[in-house]
Amino acid sequence: MKTYDIIVVGAGILGIAHAYHCLQAGLKVxxxxxxxxxxxxxxxNFGQVVxxxxxxxxQSYGRESLDIxxxxxxxMDISVRPGGSIYLASNAEELVLLQExxxxxxxxxxxxxxxxxxxxxxxxxxxxxxxxxxxxxxxxEVTVDPRQVGQRLIQYCIDRYDxxxxxxxxxxxxxxxxxxxELVTNHKQxxxxxxxxxxxxxxxxxxxxxxxxxxxLQLVKLQMLAIHPPADLKIKSSILTGWTxxxxxxxxxxxxxRSIKTREDETAYHRQKGIHILFKQADDGxxxxxxxxxxxxxxxxxxxxFDTDHAINQFIxxxxxxxxxxxxxxxxxxxxxxxxxxxxxxxxxxxIDQHIHIVTGIGGKGxxxxxxxxxxxxxxxxxLNSPIL
Ligand SMILES: Cc1cc2nc3c(=O)[nH]c(=O)nc-3n(C[C@H](O)[C@H](O)[C@H](O)COP(=O)(O)OP(=O)(O)OC[C@H]3O[C@@H](n4cnc5c(N)ncnc54)[C@H](O)[C@@H]3O)c2cc1C
Numbered sequence: 001m002k003t004y005d006i007i008v009v010g011a012g013i014l015g016i017a018h019a020y021h022c023l024q025a026g027l028k029v030x031x032x033x034x035x036x037x038x039x040x041x042x043x044x045n046f047g048q049v050v051x052x053x054x055x056x057x058x059q060s061y062g063r064e065s066l067d068i069x070x071x072x073x074x075x076m077d078i079s080v081r082p083g084g085s086i087y088l089a090s091n092a093e094e095l096v097l098l099q100e101x102x103x104x105x106x107x108x109x110x111x112x113x114x115x116x117x118x119x120x121x122x123x124x125x126x127x128x129x130x131x132x133x134x135x136x137x138x139x140x141e142v143t144v145d146p147r148q149v150g151q152r153l154i155q156y157c158i159d160r161y162d163x164x165x166x167x168x169x170x171x172x173x174x175x176x177x178x179x180x181x182e183l184v185t186n187h188k189q190x191x192x193x194x195x196x197x198x199x200x201x202x203x204x205x206x207x208x209x210x211x212x213x214x215x216x217l218q219l220v221k222l223q224m225l226a227i228h229p230p231a232d233l234k235i236k237s238s239i240l241t242g243w244t245x246x247x248x249x250x251x252x253x254x255x256x257x258r259s260i261k262t263r264e265d266e267t268a269y270h271r272q273k274g275i276h277i278l279f280k281q282a283d284d285g286x287x288x289x290x291x292x293x294x295x296x297x298x299x300x301x302x303x304x305x306f307d308t309d310h311a312i313n314q315f316i317x318x319x320x321x322x323x324x325x326x327x328x329x330x331x332x333x334x335x336x337x338x339x340x341x342x343x344x345x346x347x348x349x350x351x352i353d354q355h356i357h358i359v360t361g362i363g364g365k366g367x368x369x370x371x372x373x374x375x376x377x378x379x380x381x382x383x384l385n386s387p388i389l
């Protein structure tokens with residue numbers, strides 16, 4: 001039986017982040033993934049690393065993640081691309097929120113710049129003059145390629161820190177005996193460790209069915225699309241627009257947020273389907289567009305239709321055309337992704353028998369905040385257990 005200091009189950013970004021920080025602490029780590037590489041939420045997202053979208057606590061995890069992504073990128077191309085993020089206001093209310101967020105970020109010492117309408121139009125060719133009234137630009141933020149970044153981070157951990165990676169390996173049983181964790185895989189192999197982090201996304205019902213049934217996790221379905229843009233369109237930054245300003249947590253800390261929200265029409269189609277319009281240009285030139293959000297208790301996944309709702313995709317495209325000149329754009333691909341989030345907390349983190357840590361439910365924050373969150377989580381777990389590890 002092979003023995004490690006730490007076992008991590010699930011090679012999504014949260015599992016990779018936990019493995020990375022344990023390796024950095026000098027521990028011997030094994031990472032188990034049931035598919036070849038991450039193919040769930042971690043491979044299906046936008047890849048916008050946007051601490052600007054989070055309230056203060058998670059913004060600091062996001063800023064820590066930014067530093068880690070950038071420092072790894074200096075050593076190996078893990079697909080981190082500079083360019084910043086811009087929030088575009090389409091009316092006076094959204095403009096007020098941008099100004100208020102700018103002030104909050106001044107106090108938090110997080111760099112951002114207010115842009116006038118003409119600066120936005122000059123810096124973002126293709127933007128519709130009829131849409132934009134002003135912008136708030138975060139120059140330090142980056143994007144990653146979700147189809148690459150997980151694989152490359154795993155490879156980095158193997159090359160640099162001797163991570164043992166077990167793809168195509170399902171964690172079938174986990175238990176604690178005599179103060180050690182035992183893991184049995186679908187290949188009937190057994191492994192031991194001092195601690196196990198279960199970062200299995202939506203799927204821990206197999207290992208802890210009762211806890212899963214009792215949890216307040218919600219399953220969220222998101223629709224995304226990639227389009228062939230007009231040949232000359234280049235979008236250098238992550239673009240976040242008016243409905244995002246009305247949705248993201250960071251803006252909820254703005255003094256005017258509450259009163260602005262009370263004036264919204266909750267029956268509007270975009271509110272019903274949780275739609276806001278985001279853009280990112282991928283390395284191959286295609287524009288990634290999204291997204292919608294539909295929710296169900298995690299115990300009732302069948303409440304979400306398994307097929308793609310084409311009306312949602314058409315709506316996202318037609319709204320995007322009001323923001324950027326995309327008249328001749330054709331949908332190249334569309335897909336859906338799922339993540340889970342806690343209804344009552346900002347993450348789901350439960351410890352079983354002192355040695356098994358279930359960490360999931362990071363919601364829509366994972367690509368931005370996992371590396372920073374896992375850093376403090378590992379420090380906390382290791383500090384509590386310093387005589388053991
Ligand atoms: C469409 C979409 C857009 C998004 N956009 C952004 C964005 O721009 N910025 C941002 O910050 N966040 C974004 N997010 C959120 C982000 O993608 C998630 O927060 C993050 O990927 C969650 O990572 P995770 O590791 O918790 O879960 P997952 O990515 O679901 O990974 C869990 C892994 O565990 C494995 N697993 C499960 N059970 C077992 C088992 N028993 N044994 C072995 N392996 C197992 C699964 O195969 C999977 O690979 C987006 C999400 C979606 C869906």
